[in-house]
Amino acid sequence: MPSPIDLADVPFLREALVEVLLLGVAGGLLSAWIVLRRLAFFTHAVGSATFPGLVVADASGVSPLLAGVAVALGYAGGVERAGRAGREPSEATALLLVAALAGGVVLASDVFESGAAVDRLLFGTLLGLGPGDLALSAAIVALAAAASLTLGRAWSAIAFDPDGAPALGLPAARADFLLLALVAVAAVAAIPAVGAILVAAIYVLPGAAARLVTRTIPALLACAVVLGLAEGVLGLYAAYWLDLPPGPPVAVLGALTYAVLALGTR
């Protein structure tokens, strides 16, 4: 069993540690709003939907960040439009999710023969996290914090009573789209570390678990951040120890935390 001190001493681990700390804060804050606004499935889907874009970017030398953000924002816009047209948003989400994953697999295996890169895109990596990845995550932390402070009251009121929100004069459609767009960009920021199909580990599980044990929105935000940080650091340590990408241990820890709290509060 390796020493936990390695997390701070070994250079590539130090970068990974900074990354999971940043994602812990961003994920804690955003996951709270995601579960309140019932966007858990959307969040999972928007991460996965970037997969074909990332495969193309990886093979063609386009910046994966730009490709990911473009696909994610396009996806968020599509879901928002479908929702406004009165369609069941989870059906639109599921349809686009399956299409994106299948398209990504076809592109990766038959068109670009991406090989090992696919694992990294899907499940994340401990190695090769660069300053650009950390800077993007830091920007997401700043955005998530600023949005929680300035949009929190509106998001709460809209999520609590979507039917009544227009009568409060709230720009519900724009506030919703801002959250969808923020989640989309945040999902892309998490992909280098945890991979496209495990972004929900960062952006859903801490908030979902915190929801079980908190009774006010400030407490929910604080608890989700603490859980996000703890799951990120412990997951990273487990990944280093077990020689895994960090995504799966972070996801397993998040799910276990949720299960324990769900059983404990029944």
Place this chain on the structure above:
Amino acid sequence: MNAPAVVTDALSAGYGGRPVLTDVSFAAAPGQTVCVLGPNGGGKTTLFRALIGELEPLAGSVTLSGRPAYVAQTERTRLDFPVSAFDVALMGALVRGRWWLPPRRSDRVAARAALERVGLGAEADTAFGELSGGQRQRALLARALVQDSPVLLLDEPLAGVDPASAQQIDAVFAELRAEGRTLLVSSHDVEGARGFDLVLCLNRRQVAFGPPGAALDRATIEATYGRELIVLDEAGAGRAVTVQHHDHGHSES
């Protein structure tokens, strides 16, 4: 008569371009109460959504003397939401703009006062989901009071509410009316409608509008409710009771 607080003129409203409610023309003055009667799916909620501006009229027009407060049916609110009764009342202050800033002291005072007014002063810190159905309805009414609107729209506020809460809600309605506010209250209760100044009967179109004594004749009630209606003739002409449909799984649209 004062300038009306709510007017619709040949209003049609619906979803995805298809009208579910057509040709609604009515007006209510400040201080008047309007009971909106109609079967499930008859367009009561659609009318309210058009009045709050959530639905653009497909035809006709809506004129209001100010932004209306809206209390949706309580079964549409989320019981697991981490807010207290006070937090819910405080949401009414968002209507004054500045939603990007923390609530002002005056907003908190208004929320506290609104809870007192609906008899929930002692439950201010109770989680919304732990309140009884009637208390939840009163917390939502407190949110509408904080909005301080000239027009209030209430979607079946007495459905599934305990008698004590219903009495308190009725008392607040009387105060609001005395303050010159206009109340539109949707209901299934034909008998209760007789206590309002005006009734508006909807069944995908406007069936009747006017004072209850004139508007609520048997033909109107039958046209409004169709076969949902059981008429108890022995109680006197026009007395009627509707069959209650409480299949809340579906939404009125």
